Amino acid sequence: MKTLLILYFLTVAVWAVKHPILKAQQDHSRITITNDDISSHLIHTYDNPVDGCWESLNCTLTEIEAMSMASRLEFVKYLSTWRLDKLQATDQFHAFEGVITFFMRKDIAGPGTWLSLVHASSVEALQRGAAISLKLSKETGGNPASAKWADYFHQRRTGRLTDRGPHDLSWAIAEQSAVDYGIRRADSALHVEKPSARILRWMQFTRIYRTSMQYRRTILWIMKMAFTFTSPSVPMAAEAFIDWVTDVTDATSIGFLADVAWTLSIVGLSQDGEDPIADSEVMLKIATEFWEVFQMKKSIGGDRNGGAVYRRENRKKPAL
Numbered sequence: 001m002k003t004l005l006i007l008y009f010l011t012v013a014v015w016a017v018k019h020p021i022l023k024a025q026q027d028h029s030r031i032t033i034t035n036d037d038i039s040s041h042l043i044h045t046y047d048n049p050v051d052g053c054w055e056s057l058n059c060t061l062t063e064i065e066a067m068s069m070a071s072r073l074e075f076v077k078y079l080s081t082w083r084l085d086k087l088q089a090t091d092q093f094h095a096f097e098g099v100i101t102f103f104m105r106k107d108i109a110g111p112g113t114w115l116s117l118v119h120a121s122s123v124e125a126l127q128r129g130a131a132i133s134l135k136l137s138k139e140t141g142g143n144p145a146s147a148k149w150a151d152y153f154h155q156r157r158t159g160r161l162t163d164r165g166p167h168d169l170s171w172a173i174a175e176q177s178a179v180d181y182g183i184r185r186a187d188s189a190l191h192v193e194k195p196s197a198r199i200l201r202w203m204q205f206t207r208i209y210r211t212s213m214q215y216r217r218t219i220l221w222i223m224k225m226a227f228t229f230t231s232p233s234v235p236m237a238a239e240a241f242i243d244w245v246t247d248v249t250d251a252t253s254i255g256f257l258a259d260v261a262w263t264l265s266i267v268g269l270s271q272d273g274e275d276p277i278a279d280s281e282v283m284l285k286i287a288t289e290f291w292e293v294f295q296m297k298k299s300i301g302g303d304r305n306g307g308a309v310y311r312r313e314n315r316k317k318p319a320l
């Protein structure tokens with residue numbers, strides 16, 4: 001079903017590319033995010049205590065869950081800039097930043113919520129994976145994704161993840177594993193309200209995103225086979241498109257994805273595809289929205305990650 005959905009998504013995407021006229025018929029409001037939205041969160045004067053667990057990279061799931069989204073953003077930036085540089089992975093988690101700023105814009109995933117717990121699991125796994133890779137600890141925190149991130153860092157250091165195919169596969173597998181674990185934790189947590197249908201649908205979209213990262217090569221191959229003789233330019237355009245949408249070093253593309261998915265999660269996909277017509281409408285909306293943004297992005301070029309640089313001077317020294 002998953003694979004089908006992705007192929008479906010791409011077919012629709014390609015179709016939308018070939019029928020730009022359709023855009024005029026879209027009646028939903030345009031989703032726009034400027035780099036300013038993202039960078040405004042970065043110049044911060046939060047009073048987050050940069051406590052011991054940041055330094056030793058052993059924050060527990062509970063500790064991370066208790067952090068506000070602003071703190072988590074700061075934490076991820078801190079990790080990227082000051083710890084992951086040794087793992088040659090400084091630019092690998094802008095996608096995380098894009099998702100956090102999306103939560104902040106929508107004011108969702110507040111402390112104690114289901115989504116907050118699921119998200120905390122992602123951050124925990126990244127942090128513990130880094131700690132293992134940096135030989136600071138062997139602790140996984142019981143999070144199966146910790147070892148997967150450690151493996152990702154290992155592969156990256158040994159130069160095995162230079163191509164987008166294996167890179168995206170490894171990245172997406174680690175992240176999906178953290179999300180799945182987070183969901184199990186959140187579902188079984190006491191005093192945590194069940195998520196809304198909209199949040200569940202949003203999660204479903206992000207799963208499609210990670211699945212398309214995993215099947216990147218297959219998707220591109222099928223596209224190539226399908227369009228080589230009719231329109232050879234389509235597979236190339238599709239590749240550039242997928243490259244952009246799934247670029248984990250670009251906080252803006254994932255920010256767009258999250259926003260588009262959130263808007264469309266009001267309607268959502270039918271359960272197990274029992275309503276193909278409604279599903280195609282939703283997919284078409286995603287595809288055209290994305291295609292438009294992608295075109296815009298191509299024409300303006302520009303700043304890849306919205307100036308996402310963690311400023312050391314903003315980081316408080318831990319009281320030792």
Ligand SMILES: *[C@@H]1O[C@H](CO)[C@@H](O)[C@H](O)[C@H]1NC(C)=O
Nearest residue numbers: 052053056057058059060139
């Ligand atoms: C994290 O590591 C620090 C320094 O090694 C230690 O003092 C602290 O107890 C650890 N915290 C947890 C929750 O294991």
